[in-house]
Amino acid sequence: MSLLSPSPATGYLRQDGRKGIRNVVLVAYLVECAHHVSRKIISRFENEPVHLIGFSGCYPNGYADKMMHAICTHPNVGAVLLVSLGCESFNRNRLYEQIEASGRPVKLVTIQQNGGTVNSIEEGISFVNRALELIQEVPKVPFHLQELIVGIVSGGSDATSGITANPAAGRAFDLLNEAGCTTIFENTSEMIGLENLLRKRATRPELAEILPEAVDKAARYHAIMGHGSFAPGNAEGGLTTLEEKSMGAYCKSGTAPIIGLIKPGDRTTIPGLYLMDIVPDGEPRFGFPNPNDISEMNELIASGAHLVLFTTGRGSVAGSAVSPVIKICANPETYRNMEGDMDVNAGKILTNEATLEDIAHEIVAQIVDVAHGVKTCSEQLGHQEFSLGYKSFEPIGPSCLTY
Amino acid sequence: MQKLFKINPLDNVYVVRQSIAAGEDFILEGETFMATKALGLGHKVAASAILMGQQVIKFGIPIGSATQDIHVGDHIHLHNLKSDYIPTYTLEDEFIKP
Numbered sequence: 001m002s003l004l005s006p007s008p009a010t011g012y013l014r015q016d017g018r019k020g021i022r023n024v025v026l027v028a029y030l031v032e033c034a035h036h037v038s039r040k041i042i043s044r045f046e047n048e049p050v051h052l053i054g055f056s057g058c059y060p061n062g063y064a065d066k067m068m069h070a071i072c073t074h075p076n077v078g079a080v081l082l083v084s085l086g087c088e089s090f091n092r093n094r095l096y097e098q099i100e101a102s103g104r105p106v107k108l109v110t111i112q113q114n115g116g117t118v119n120s121i122e123e124g125i126s127f128v129n130r131a132l133e134l135i136q137e138v139p140k141v142p143f144h145l146q147e148l149i150v151g152i153v154s155g156g157s158d159a160t161s162g163i164t165a166n167p168a169a170g171r172a173f174d175l176l177n178e179a180g181c182t183t184i185f186e187n188t189s190e191m192i193g194l195e196n197l198l199r200k201r202a203t204r205p206e207l208a209e210i211l212p213e214a215v216d217k218a219a220r221y222h223a224i225m226g227h228g229s230f231a232p233g234n235a236e237g238g239l240t241t242l243e244e245k246s247m248g249a250y251c252k253s254g255t256a257p258i259i260g261l262i263k264p265g266d267r268t269t270i271p272g273l274y275l276m277d278i279v280p281d282g283e284p285r286f287g288f289p290n291p292n293d294i295s296e297m298n299e300l301i302a303s304g305a306h307l308v309l310f311t312t313g314r315g316s317v318a319g320s321a322v323s324p325v326i327k328i329c330a331n332p333e334t335y336r337n338m339e340g341d342m343d344v345n346a347g348k349i350l351t352n353e354a355t356l357e358d359i360a361h362e363i364v365a366q367i368v369d370v371a372h373g374v375k376t377c378s379e380q381l382g383h384q385e386f387s388l389g390y391k392s393f394e395p396i397g398p399s400c401l402t403y
Numbered sequence: 404m405q406k407l408f409k410i411n412p413l414d415n416v417y418v419v420r421q422s423i424a425a426g427e428d429f430i431l432e433g434e435t436f437m438a439t440k441a442l443g444l445g446h447k448v449a450a451s452a453i454l455m456g457q458q459v460i461k462f463g464i465p466i467g468s469a470t471q472d473i474h475v476g477d478h479i480h481l482h483n484l485k486s487d488y489i490p491t492y493t494l495e496d497e498f499i500k501p
Contacts, residue, residue: 158444158445159418159444159445159446159447160444160445162462163410163418163445192488192489193464193465193487193488219488219489222489223489227489227492228486228488228489228490228491228492230489230491230492231492232492232493235480235481235491235493237443237445238419238443238444238445238446238447238480239445240447240466240467240479240480240481240484240486240491241466241467241484241485241486241487241488241491242486242488242489242491243464243465243466243467243486243487243488244461244462244466244467247461247462247464247466248462251462313445331444331445332444333422333444350420350421350444351421
């Protein structure tokens with residue numbers, strides 16, 4: 001508890017009672033055909049908190065609907081501009097109503113009904129200008145740091161990830177959990193081989209049954225797809241097998257008991273550590289569960305993460321359109337090479353310049369600073385990667401959460 | 404600083420913590436070895452003899468099985484270790500395909 005600063009940060013109070021640590025305007029395209037118009041709109045707001053997200057598909061998808069709804073009503077979001085072509089399947093009216101019901105300023109620009117590209121861009125820009133003024137009126141309230149929801153993801157892993165950044169982040173996760181925060185880890189595709197370790201960490205017998213099932217599902221899914229969650233860069237960086245990568249990745253969850261299982265876009269209930277099941281239910285239909293790191297990051301955000309810890313060995317440059325991303329670099333050589341992209345140098349553990357405990361405390365200190373408004377490297381550099389594909393999930397069962 | 408270290412006492416591999424150049428000497432289990440090729444940060448070196456089919460242990464858990472006999476001091480990677488779950492994909496695979 002002493003780790004978290006006693007002075008609360010500034011929170012932006014939303015009508016549903018949730019609080020954000022950022023106050024951003026989203027521009028969201030509802031089909032790839034509306035992407036260019038949306039990009040032109042945000043290009044006018046280079047140094048403003050205006051971020052681009054979107055869904056490229058023209059076919060309907062319940063998961064994409066849920067993700068877009070969750071992100072557009074995320075506590076860090078103050079207002080939303082929806083950009084539709086007009087003939088796509090995405091239910092724009094429903095999303096509009098959901099955002100409106102959340103009390104946020106929202107506008108729908110439909111390119112086909114709005115005179116095409118030029119008029120739509122103009123109308124979009126005029127709304128964003130107004131929205132930037134309107135979000136200044138959002139009530140500012142104290143944000144106590146134990147109210148934070150923190151997600152963790154790794155990307156561009158190498159063999160240093162599992163011995164520096166991930167265990168240090170895991171220790172930081174333990175400190176956050178001790179302080180009463182909510183934490184989420186994910187990627188059941190990288191827990192293949194670790195089913196028994198997960199079972200032992202569940203707080204309830206029903207949950208102990210469910211956690212290994214989520215990993216079994218991932219193993220079956222990847223066996224059918226013919227590829228595990230393993231990229232060529234992982235091997236260049238010294239990782240040989242999926243189970244080796246898994247063990248290195250898994251330690252970033254720390255040692256706290258697991259209190260619940262959620263799927264992308266589900267909200268957490270009480271504080272504590274959650275596992276996110278990211279593998280679609282049923283037979284593989286739409287391809288790989290998460291085809292890239294960015295979609296993983298966005299699923300954590302859709303489940304309410306105010307900020308995301310991102311550990312990397314090879315060197316990811318990812319940042320988020322909605323929640324700040326703290327980049328923790330595992331490899332001292334990568335850190336030297338890409339210092340401007342990295343918030344924490346966990347490679348110091350390998351060069352004997354810091355202990356694992358030092359780095360864990362440095363990560364928590366960064367979290368406190370970022371909650372207080374300090375910009376992460378990826379925020380300063382204007383990163384706002386976003387990726388949302390097709391998936392299908394059954395709702396989570398009754399024993400996944402406690403209230 | 405030791406160039407290699409063991410993560411878990413149960414492990415039969417050491418991990419490189421400071422890159423070793425080709426031709427450079429390193430010490431393992433009191434014995435001196437010469438690296439026949441460069442060993443990058445995080446790469447694995449056998450701590451004991453591992454017979455073909457035996458499991459390689461890192462972090463205290465099996466991370467796959469040896470595909471050939473491995474001697475103390477040998478580099479352990481894709482050429483002599485395979486997953487017990489899902490085969491590892493590398494860019495070289497593209498060139499091996501007919």
